[in-house]
Structure formats: C-alpha cells, structure tokens
Amino acid sequence: MSQRDxxxxxxxxxxxxxxxxxxxxxxxxxxxxxxxxxxxEMPSERVLMERFGVGxxxxxxxxxxxxxxxxxxISHGERAKVLQLxxxxxxxxxxxTAKIMLAxxxxxxxxxxxxxxxxxxxxxxxxxxxxxxxxxxxxxxxVEEQRRSLGSxxxxxxxxxxxxxxxxxxxxxxIFVAVSEAMLAWLKAYHTDMLIWTGKxxxxxxxxxxxxxxxxxxxxxxxxxAILKHLERSSALYSNRD
Numbered sequence: 001m002s003q004r005d006x007x008x009x010x011x012x013x014x015x016x017x018x019x020x021x022x023x024x025x026x027x028x029x030x031x032x033x034x035x036x037x038x039x040x041e042m043p044s045e046r047v048l049m050e051r052f053g054v055g056x057x058x059x060x061x062x063x064x065x066x067x068x069x070x071x072x073x074i075s076h077g078e079r080a081k082v083l084q085l086x087x088x089x090x091x092x093x094x095x096x097t098a099k100i101m102l103a104x105x106x107x108x109x110x111x112x113x114x115x116x117x118x119x120x121x122x123x124x125x126x127x128x129x130x131x132x133x134x135x136x137x138x139x140x141x142x143v144e145e146q147r148r149s150l151g152s153x154x155x156x157x158x159x160x161x162x163x164x165x166x167x168x169x170x171x172x173x174x175i176f177v178a179v180s181e182a183m184l185a186w187l188k189a190y191h192t193d194m195l196i197w198t199g200k201x202x203x204x205x206x207x208x209x210x211x212x213x214x215x216x217x218x219x220x221x222x223x224x225x226a227i228l229k230h231l232e233r234s235s236a237l238y239s240n241r242d
Contacts, residue, residue: 019054020061026052027062031071031082038084042072069093087178098186116183117231120164123180124223127170128215135170136216142166143208156201157188163208167215204234 027048030036043051048059063080066072070093072080083089102109127135146159161184168180207230214222 018061019058020065023048023052023054023058023062024065027066028071031066036082038082040082041079042082044079087175088181091178091182095182095185098182099189102186102189112183112186113235116187117228117235119179119183120167120227120231121224123168123171123176124211124215124227125220126176127167128218128220128223130170130172131215131218135166136212139163139166139212139215143205143212146208147205150201160204160208161185161188167211204230207233 027042036042042048042063045056045059048054049056052059063072063074067074067080070085070089071083073083074080102112142159142163146156146163149155149159161181164184165177165180168176171177207226211223211226211230214226
C-alpha cells in the first residue's frame with residue numbers, strides 16, 4: 001500500500017475512556033469471573049483505590065453503574081454486596097424504560113399485546129401437558145378469588161394477572177414466569193378500568209373457567225384455542241392513553 005493510499009484511509013480516532021469506565025469493566029470481570037460471588041461484599045473503596053490506582057470518585061461512579069445494572073446492592077453505611085441475578089431481577093431493571101416506551105408509542109403497545117398472545121398460547125399448551133392436580137386446584141382457587149373480587153377493579157385485575165402467571169409457573173421455567181410477570185406489569189398501566197363494570201368482567205370469569213377446564217383435561221389444542229379467544233377479546237381493554 002502506497003503512502004498516498006495510507007493517507008486516504010478514514011481516520012480512526014482513539015478515544016480516551018473515563019477512569020470510572022475502566023474501573024467498571026474490572027469490577028464487572030471480578031463478578032462475571034466468579035472472583036466475587038452473589039452475597040459477597042465488594043472490597044472497600046480504599047482497597048479498590050489502591051488496587052486500581054484511581055481516586056474515590058472513579059470508584060463510586062463505577063459502583064453506582066454496577067448498582068444501576070442490578071449487579072450490586074448499595075446500602076448506606078454498609079459495604080456493597082454482589083446480587084444474585086435472576087430473570088425477574090433483570091426484567092425489573094428495564095421496567096421503567098419499557099413503560100416509557102409504551103407511553104410514547106401506540107405501536108409498541110400493540111406489539112406488546114401481540115407478543116403476549118403469542119407467548120400465552122405456548123404457555124397454555126405447555127400447561128395442558130404438565131399441569132398436576134395441585135396446579136389445577138391453585139388455578140380454581142384463583143378463579144374463585146377473582147369471582148369474589150367483582151366490584152373491586154384493582155383486586156379483580158390482580159387476580160387476573162395471578163391466573164395468567166400461575167399458568168406460566170406450570171412450565172417450571174423461571175424465565176417464562178419472569179416474562180409473564182413483566183408483560184402483565186407493563187400492560188397493567190394501560191388497562192382501562194374494566195370499562196367501569198359493564199359486564200365485561202363476567203366474560204373474563206367464564207373464559208378463565210373454559211381455559212381451566214381444558215388444562216384439567218390435558219387438552220392442549222383446546223387450551224390454546226380458549227386462551228386465544230380470551231386474549232383477543234380482552235386485548236381491547238388495553239389502550240394507550242395520551
């Protein structure tokens with residue numbers, strides 16, 4: 001390559017990173033490598049300052065970034081501790097940003113409703129295959145609790161969410177449960193007040209019982225069809241309120 005060709009290449013500027021970013025990377029490696037495990041206390045600020053050769057501000061900024069990602073817990077007057085990451089805790093980290101996204105875009109809300117239908121159809125089939133008598137009894141108790149909540153929108157919706165999350169729990173997969181809880185929590189903010197009790201809530205009870213009957217009969221096709229019918233109808237209860 002000639003000198004002229006070399007000079008014509010685009011400039012690749014080297015950007016100097018903040019000290020706190022470097023500290024963050026090193027602390028993150030200490031956690032991901034297993035040097036620090038869930039429940040362990042982080043080294044003191046003084047130890048980290050000496051180890052990395054940086055000042056207190058860089059340590060504190062890096063530590064706060066770890067806390068913002070849910071990797072450590074910072075309590076006043078105590079040493080920061082490494083947290084046990086779970087699917088639920090990871091979704092909690094994006095809870096606020098997900099709600100902001102939904103508030104800013106009607107399309108995002110429609111996409112979430114569509115995703116929920118796709119997800120719950122699979123959960124219904126899985127539950128129909130795996131449900132035990134104890135699972136079915138739990139679901140029946142939830143439906144009865146929901147029936148007793150008629151007249152109280154908040155309690156009725158809470159039982160509704162519990163019913164759908166309990167179906168996901170039958171899978172035995174904590175990621176499925178976390179996805180179910182997250183989607184329902186995000187949708188709850190856009191749930192109208194059950195149309196101020198115009199009788200729509202009674203359709204919900206009937207449809208939950210139909211889903212439950214299919215699960216009890218280990219009817220995967222029936223359970224999928226029942227939950228699809230239920231979610232396509234109830235989907236209209238969620239609206240993006242500008």
